[in-house]
Amino acid sequence: MGAIERPQHTDRLSDAIARRLELWISEQKLEPGTQLPTEKVLCERFGVSRAVIREAIARLKADGCVRTRQGSGAFVAALPGHASFRLTAAGDPGPQADEPPQREVFEVFELRYLIESGAAELAAQRRTEADLMRMRAALALMDQALASGADAVMADDEFHVAVAAATRNPQLERLQAFMGRQLSESRAPTWSAPGHRSGRARQAQLEHQQIYAAIAAGDAEAARDAAATHLIGAASRLGLDPMHWRATEFRRRDDEHHP
Amino acid sequence: MGAIERPQHTDRLSDAIARRLELWISEQKLEPGTQLPTEKVLCERFGVSRAVIREAIARLKADGCVRTRQGSGAFVAALPGHASFRLTAAGDPGPQADEPPQREVFEVFELRYLIESGAAELAAQRRTEADLMRMRAALALMDQALASGADAVMADDEFHVAVAAATRNPQLERLQAFMGRQLSESRAPTWSAPGHRSGRARQAQLEHQQIYAAIAAGDAEAARDAAATHLIGAASRLGLDPMHWRATEFRRRDDEHHP
DNA sequence: CCTCTCTAGTTGTCTGACAACTTTGCGCAT
């Protein structure tokens, strides 16, 4: 554990030390249960106060990587990245984050593509009348917004939340909420005035109705396909090229490296 | 913000306060950018020292919910659950966690089912020779373990990691790593001595080879189906009933509430 | 060899201080 890089404008000593500790746990592949150096030792190694060490450790505890016990010490609980999942850039609300690179937005969309089409499939199998009513209520609000040219981002969110709820899987519901709200801004252009004028809102609503119809019919495969179509449509409406999701472009380019 | 509940044995004031603040941010639906009360005000409200408040805030910063700026204050950065994703119980390395409820293990497996079958589909489309070599290397190690009755959990993990890498989507790779390593213990029984004797290890390896063959052939649908079959097989080997994933049991039971 | 006690070590919390940064308000000039 060498010198700590000096904190950048938005950074602080505890942030840097938390990263250094995570890196060290990862590189050493420390098993859960492994004891970490004591606070006193870490203060000496990093040349900082106990308050800074404690804040760094607090972050690792929040990440689920470390667990402490009064009188006993601090122990590895999980490897970094294995106890909590965060999106890079596209979802990271960093203070200095510029518009995330297009590629990462694309990757997150692809993740949604997998998750939401899978969720639609399960929803078609498990949906109840109550679920369907909830979806219809959200659709009705979007229909009204279409007629009046109003914003319907919340109803759009609610529709997808209702689909996730119909899977009866709380883990999937929370993952959906995590993924979906990350990009609820991505729905804003659809329901904006230009979105209405360009027909994007109408197209999105058609796709929603197709998802609903397949789920109501209990047709898992159709629900999956409709959700996939919707995510491809949503990506297109944001200027992303979803054809990448089916293309062999990567494969061809990478294969060229192995003639 | 009422009184803080006294910390339980494994709890501490900063944990309780972090939870209270998250709950408050969620309930109030505070928009990102909203300023939180100052450290001094929080000390007064909660009746604790500044160190405790700072540790609680450090946890919220690690979760991505809050961002602070020296001289300026603390601000909401994202609603709790929207900046990082964690599994409950099944993946939570809580110190007092008993065996997680069977249902939650099931839900996590179902999540993996969605993710890993989707990953296999993309991998089949995008895999390179290098990817295939990496998968073959892991398969070879598992073949050797089969012959000798040895443990092959690491090779098993490596195979799934290689499949995820073949998707060329770092977000998906990390999600896969997050989901998969959560349950790498779930692979241990397969490669244990009883696992070898019962034929579970052999069955798992046959499933791996089917996934590989479909990916090598570039057959996306076959890869998806093979991965789905594998996850169903893995669930069965752990005593979970994966038929739930296709059953309409939930739907029927819940529909009965709405005669 | 086992049990109990004591000591040393560890984390949790408190208090006070000061540095560094930001915000706000006031005074002065135009």
Add this chain to the structure above:
DNA sequence: ATGCGCAAAGTTGTCAGACAACTAGAGAGG
């Protein structure tokens, strides 16, 4: 009346010392 500059007040970041509460380990005695 408005704008600019400066100072004061307020905020977070870091430090240091203290003490409580808990745990682990060692030693002594039975």
